Amino acid sequence: MRTQNGAPLAGEAIVRIFSNMTGLEKVVGITSVGDAEVASIPIGEYQIEVRAPGFRLFQDQITVWTDESTNYAHIELVPESAASGEFAAPVLLAPKARREMEKALAALEKNDLKEARSRLEKLARLAPGHPDVNYLLGILHLKLAETDAARAYLEKALRLQPNHVSAQLALGGLLYTQQEFAAAIPLLEGVLAADSQNWEARWMLASAYFQQQEYEAARRQLEQALPASGEQRPLLLLLLARTHLALGQPEPARQQLERLLREHPQHAATSAARQLLETLGHVELAAAASVPLAPVRPERIAPLRPSVEPRRWAPPAIDELRPPTVAGVPCSLPEVLRGARRRASELVHHLERFTATEQVRFEQLDEYGGSKYQMEHQWDYLVTIRQIQPGRFSVEEMRDPEASPSLWPSQILTRGLAALGLVFHPYYQNDFRMECEGLSVSEGRPAWQIRFEQRRDRPPRFRSFYAKSKRWPLLLKGRAWISANSFHVLRLETNLLEPAPEIGVQHEHLRIRYQPVRFRHRNVELWLPAEADFYIQYKGRRYHYRHLFRDYLLFSVEIGTPPSTEDAPGPSPPAPGSHP
CATH class of the missing domain: 1.25.40.10 (Tetratricopeptide repeat domain)
Incomplete structure (x- = not known):
């Protein structure tokens, strides 16, 4: 739970999760840093309410896709004293x-x-x-x-x-x-x-x-x-x-x-x-x-349309909604980018090859986010990252059993999710314009909020779409949350800089949440994708892929431990008003 300025909610709050269909209901409080944890929630759709003194009632709908990993919801509370005209929404319809x-x-x-x-x-x-x-x-x-x-x-x-x-x-x-x-x-x-x-x-x-x-x-x-x-x-x-x-x-x-x-x-x-x-x-x-x-x-x-707009089919675009940052905290962009470059280089050095279990849920969506069709698959997932020439990497993926675009009704197969954090690698960082928007919070950790956009004066070499037996380079823009303690990428979201009508791509939104995985044999902790949501409007239809990763192995040697709760050692987060 966060307030409008991005700070963790201080004080008391009651979080209620319930389902009108099954009758399940759970009520919990929050921790000292504004987090709440609700355990043992079966797969399904739920409504969530948050009540806190001095704030408006928060209501929303969440979907639990799997009972084998953690599902996250980021909640921003609006003060009761906020300007009128912003009405609290009623419970959303399933x-x-x-x-x-x-x-x-x-x-x-x-x-x-x-x-x-x-x-x-x-x-x-x-x-x-x-x-x-x-x-x-x-x-x-x-x-x-x-x-x-x-x-x-x-x-x-x-x-x-x-x-x-x-x-x-x-x-x-x-x-x-x-x-x-x-x-x-x-x-x-x-x-x-x-x-x-x-x-x-x-x-x-x-x-x-x-x-x-x-x-x-x-x-x-x-x-x-x-x-x-x-x-x-x-x-x-x-x-x-x-x-x-x-x-x-x-x-x-x-x-x-x-x-x-x-x-x-x-x-x-x-x-x-x-x-x-x-x-x-x-x-x-x-x-x-x-x-x-x-x-x-x-x-x-009386308008026939209800006063509350239906839920979106995809998250807000990068430039549609700028997340709040803490006022009065200066950000040194060169220092943040140096730290992010170092972490991206370490990732490539240690991550020549890794495996994981990948679970993918596919949905075709209607224009309001309702699921029209679902299917799910699970693979053993192998990734190899290697340098093929100075300034360029090759990221190769294998899935067992083998996956192909024809597996999905959309005819789209997602690849390269593991490498998206390399946007901050020295080889690629200068392909993007970077801006530090300020100090924010991600997953309960202080994080520098960085907006990036691909430069048009550089050849697009970071992301491509393969269609019609041809490679179509795509220009990206996005936002990343980089740990203020360790400079690991904690979360990342991207959009296309512009649609690609020649191949039928009208909109794309990708968001990835990373988790720390410790490999004891090599005494190394790497931040790897925990989950990724990929939304795409392709040839007039809307699709959503949800990827979940677990059971990481490095060099096929050792199973990664569950996510740790602390960042890798690093400087203390900056105090408000100080220079980082």
């Missing part, structure tokens, strides 16, 4: 329920209410306590003109998530049409607090204030609604004129009426505007003129 929701949405948008009812009833059985599900049921019943049922579902959605903007708008519109103006006002104000450009909500709010005889509040809302009112502008001008009259302001009322007649001479509202102009000499009579309600259809105004 992929099966999310797919059912997409089908229900499609039916609603086509106005196929029979199909929508069938889908939503099934969805309600899968996730009865989800606010988006109850919101969509409310929209369905609004379309069916079943207002009592619609109101009940919309009220339930708001009990589950009080800041659900779409439900606020739909219920506010329903109450407005039922002339329950006092009840509609706070809901419509909630919509505008989150979306100040929603002119329909502002128009309803202005009309509701007028009906409640709160004329000054109505005037303010109408003046803000006018710039974006579009074809409804004449009606807003007419209501604004009547509001000025109710405030005893005949001259501003005259100006708005003349404006309406001048700008919209053919609109139906001009007849009422002319009649009102004739009564301006009798302010009391004009102010008493009836004011029709704004033409509102809550099932049309």
Whole structure:
């Protein structure tokens, strides 16, 4: 657990992991460095909640792929005092329920209410306590003109998530049409607090204030609604004129009426505007003129899309989200790169050949990260790294039993994961522009956060894609977390610098987490890949490969011990404000 500035969470926190499908639930506390460990979690999908004094409730969904290794979740908590408008998300839907929701949405948008009812009833059985599900049921019943049922579902959605903007708008519109103006006002104000450009909500709010005889509040809302009112502008001008009259302001009322007649001479509202102009000499009579309600259809105004965006199919891109760093700690990029070069050189020196057990889970994903198809394989994995000429390495991999691209439905076979950390080797480091973004934390360790990007003035020789019997060099950008104690690479993520449409690669995201493995026979500890996640959008389809590595052997001599808990000896991490 980390705060927004990247520091470990200090104090108390309760971590709850549970599954609505199996009923499993585990609750633990955190350590002094903000970590929590939950043991013996079976493979499956789980929801996670973190409650800490002074912070908003954190909720997310995690997937446990294997019960034979450690699964990690990195959590950033938002203070309760953070700026409004950033609402805590409700519990996320499982992929099966999310797919059912997409089908229900499609039916609603086509106005196929029979199909929508069938889908939503099934969805309600899968996730009865989800606010988006109850919101969509409310929209369905609004379309069916079943207002009592619609109101009940919309009220339930708001009990589950009080800041659900779409439900606020739909219920506010329903109450407005039922002339329950006092009840509609706070809901419509909630919509505008989150979306100040929603002119329909502002128009309803202005009309509701007028009906409640709160004329000054109505005037303010109408003046803000006018710039974006579009074809409804004449009606807003007419209501604004009547509001000025109710405030005893005949001259501003005259100006708005003349404006309406001048700008919209053919609109139906001009007849009422002319009649009102004739009564301006009798302010009391004009102010008493009836004011029709704004033409509102809550099932049309309320967006059909739920207010919470579905989960991504891949992690955020490197430049889309910059992880936080500790303020006030200077970073010496040359010193960090020297240390990383030394560690990469040591890795090549010791790692001429190693073996491991590699487990790969393959998934084809939908656009929201839901799994459409899965399969899994396991191999004995042999890697040989050797220098074939000055300034260039050859990384050869063998898998037993033999693996080929045809093994996977994607026709893609991943290779070279073990060598990606060599981006900091002296042979390759100058191929990239490097930037130190500051001191961060990775796996509970202080780490320098380094962003790198392949230089266009250097030939791309680090990463390739083989397709159509041809090698296609790829340009990379990425971010690495390098131990502030020992300069080992702890974690690394990469994206393509640009898509490769000529071979059908639209997007790629790779992230690798490293672990220390000690080989007693040679008295050496090396940081080797523990797990790697590879996401790729290829020819319009989305795939995810998850690689897990264990049982390392060096020179086929000795089994590596479980990961150690300390970095290799090195200088102490820098204190805030000091130079590293």
